Amino acid sequence: MTTVAFLDFVRGPLFQIAVAIFFAGLFIRFVEILVLGRKTDFSEPRQSGTGAGFKTVFSRSVPEAGTFKRSAFTIIAGYVFHIGLFVALVFLAPHIALVRDTTGLSWPNLPTPVVDFATVAAIGALVAILVNRMRDKVLRFLTGFEDYVAWTATFLPLLTGYMAFHHLLLRYELMLALHILSVELLLVVFPFTKLMHTFTLFLSRWYTGSAFGRKGVQS
Amino acid sequence: MPAHETLGEMLAARGISRRAFLKYTSWLATLMALPPGMAPAMAEELAKAKRQSVIWLSFQECTGCTESITRSFSPTLEDLIFNFISLDYHHTLQAASGEAAEHAREAAMAENKGKYVVVVDGSVPVKDGGIYSTIAGISNLQMLEETVADSLAVIAVGTCAAYGGIPHANPNPTGAVAISELVKGKPVINIPGCPPIPEAMTGTIAYLLSFGKLPDLDTLGRPLAFFGESIHDRCYRRPFYERGLFAKDFDDEGARSGWCLFEVGCKGPITYNACATLKWNGGVSFPIQSGHGCLGCSEPDFWDKGGFYRPLSTPLRDITPTAAVAAGIGAAAGLAAGALHRAIKKDAAKNHHTVTVDNLEKSS
Amino acid sequence: MNESLPITCAGETTGSGSLVRAIVAEAAALLAGLAETGETGRIDLAGLPLTEADKAALEELLGAGEVVAEIAVVGRSTVAETGHAGVWWVRHYGSDDRIAAEVLEITRIPEILLSHPADIAAAARRLGDTLGTASAGATDAIKEDRPDAGP
Numbered sequence: 001m002t003t004v005a006f007l008d009f010v011r012g013p014l015f016q017i018a019v020a021i022f023f024a025g026l027f028i029r030f031v032e033i034l035v036l037g038r039k040t041d042f043s044e045p046r047q048s049g050t051g052a053g054f055k056t057v058f059s060r061s062v063p064e065a066g067t068f069k070r071s072a073f074t075i076i077a078g079y080v081f082h083i084g085l086f087v088a089l090v091f092l093a094p095h096i097a098l099v100r101d102t103t104g105l106s107w108p109n110l111p112t113p114v115v116d117f118a119t120v121a122a123i124g125a126l127v128a129i130l131v132n133r134m135r136d137k138v139l140r141f142l143t144g145f146e147d148y149v150a151w152t153a154t155f156l157p158l159l160t161g162y163m164a165f166h167h168l169l170l171r172y173e174l175m176l177a178l179h180i181l182s183v184e185l186l187l188v189v190f191p192f193t194k195l196m197h198t199f200t201l202f203l204s205r206w207y208t209g210s211a212f213g214r215k216g217v218q219s
Numbered sequence: 220m221p222a223h224e225t226l227g228e229m230l231a232a233r234g235i236s237r238r239a240f241l242k243y244t245s246w247l248a249t250l251m252a253l254p255p256g257m258a259p260a261m262a263e264e265l266a267k268a269k270r271q272s273v274i275w276l277s278f279q280e281c282t283g284c285t286e287s288i289t290r291s292f293s294p295t296l297e298d299l300i301f302n303f304i305s306l307d308y309h310h311t312l313q314a315a316s317g318e319a320a321e322h323a324r325e326a327a328m329a330e331n332k333g334k335y336v337v338v339v340d341g342s343v344p345v346k347d348g349g350i351y352s353t354i355a356g357i358s359n360l361q362m363l364e365e366t367v368a369d370s371l372a373v374i375a376v377g378t379c380a381a382y383g384g385i386p387h388a389n390p391n392p393t394g395a396v397a398i399s400e401l402v403k404g405k406p407v408i409n410i411p412g413c414p415p416i417p418e419a420m421t422g423t424i425a426y427l428l429s430f431g432k433l434p435d436l437d438t439l440g441r442p443l444a445f446f447g448e449s450i451h452d453r454c455y456r457r458p459f460y461e462r463g464l465f466a467k468d469f470d471d472e473g474a475r476s477g478w479c480l481f482e483v484g485c486k487g488p489i490t491y492n493a494c495a496t497l498k499w500n501g502g503v504s505f506p507i508q509s510g511h512g513c514l515g516c517s518e519p520d521f522w523d524k525g526g527f528y529r530p531l532s533t534p535l536r537d538i539t540p541t542a543a544v545a546a547g548i549g550a551a552a553g554l555a556a557g558a559l560h561r562a563i564k565k566d567a568a569k570n571h572h573t574v575t576v577d578n579l580e581k582s583s
Numbered sequence: 584m585n586e587s588l589p590i591t592c593a594g595e596t597t598g599s600g601s602l603v604r605a606i607v608a609e610a611a612a613l614l615a616g617l618a619e620t621g622e623t624g625r626i627d628l629a630g631l632p633l634t635e636a637d638k639a640a641l642e643e644l645l646g647a648g649e650v651v652a653e654i655a656v657v658g659r660s661t662v663a664e665t666g667h668a669g670v671w672w673v674r675h676y677g678s679d680d681r682i683a684a685e686v687l688e689i690t691r692i693p694e695i696l697l698s699h700p701a702d703i704a705a706a707a708r709r710l711g712d713t714l715g716t717a718s719a720g721a722t723d724a725i726k727e728d729r730p731d732a733g734p
Binding site: 227245246 | 624625626627629630654656657658660673675676677678679681683684685686694695698699701702705
């Protein structure tokens, strides 16, 4: 298969398959969580939990002083990675072009140097997090195969994307094909691994917040 | 001209000095990025060479490639090549027609057995025994096989000959294929483009004449001298790509300011050709300079890449129907799984027996 | 062009002085080599991403010399010695008088100015032939001058 044919294949049929698995997986997990629901709380609420739930979705993004002191590295590296990934994913012009082509929605892109900085920061943070995880005995013990899969699936698109945009190492068409392939891998494993937290995070935070709210305690 | 005459003698007889060869090879060295010091030696070789017999076969094509190679306005440097080759058969350009034309081809083949170069433009239909394109009652497939058998090398000129091109585009009703798929055991050089840059055609032929060997080719059979770099690599709008400044539309501020055309579908980053450096119409311009993205015409299947105006970062086909159907199936499966697990939970609760301290004591 | 649609082209403005300096440095090294060993050199200017401004700067740096020659062979070519002896600026023009090749030659004299031995040999033969025809013509003229010598 020529490189160009490979690129056509990953942009064509393989992308369709990956998108199908991603959306099917996403909905299976979401709908099942919602259908299963939680036990009804029969106690008389002190106040409505809804508002507290929404508040918690945001308030829990700010680490507590005590937690921050204990694991400053994890929190900082985590923030750098998540913000970097978000910027690269949402504000790189070719990514916006993809969204516009698919949905018609678009927004202004950030200058390439800014996106570059965010990408390199995210890549650096991911590497640092992995090294830290390998060196710490407890963390290493707690890390399973799935965690390494999740890490790899997130890392590869960032790395190949950066190299493709800047025409590094390989010819652009091959690197672009590898980038799209790595994204497809990410899409496929996404709903069935911890990467699902991207969406379920909001659900669980809201639930915790609302439960605390009903009880009238701070969350 | 006598067959034994060299190109040097031939031009001298027309009152053109050897300087013409040096000038030509200086140009060729520039064109193909050869070491500039090679020009004088190449000039000597070229002057010693015999006139090259060329048989030009036109199959499923539009004659655009021939138009491109003959596009010169006055007899100058660029078309000196026509003095170096003997175009023994070209059904569009030759004066003879019908059987006389075919005889010219057969005569050239017999006279220069094993030494003639076959240039092909157009793809060959192979479906249903190749009946979809015939010349003088001979199918393209048959004529190609017959002509190539005793040739020295084959040059597939234009994207149709090189990769199937437009006849090969989906759904390819005639079963059109590239020349390289049919020619086995002979060197094939691809000079794709729709049409190819004239200098890429003449330069490659001149290289063959002066060096007596094939130029370096890439994995798709293209001379690296002309197809070694992508349009994007040498694009004058590249700084805008680097800075993230893109035209979103052919009519916006970005387009007027000459920004990068990636988002309006430019295929420059995956297209290898010399348009950005050699340009067209005597170096006047090239598509991107005229404000239109590169179509990727020198690449295989350029016609079937999801649309000329869709960015490279988009999927080839619309993904929304797939996503919608998948989401629907996923939601249904989620409902089923949820219901099943609820039922299991309910069942477990129903069959649950309360254990008291007495029970535990009894069993122990 | 419509004034309300000012389409500007990038690239022409991104001149690079460092490239010009690099070319001059290469020419200087080659020239030193020519002075010492007699070895000639060539720098292909068309293969470099030079802007018009770059070329003007390079021309100014090298200066104008004493020799300017024009060659009429398959179009036009010009050869000019720069202000630095041994550095020649050779331009070959193609169709529409467009520059097809542009080379800086570091040599005593660019090869394109020299007459090729093959051409010299051919010219010698031709001149000999011309002399033959010319003398025959002259004889005829002499005959005409002496009408009494005719038949």
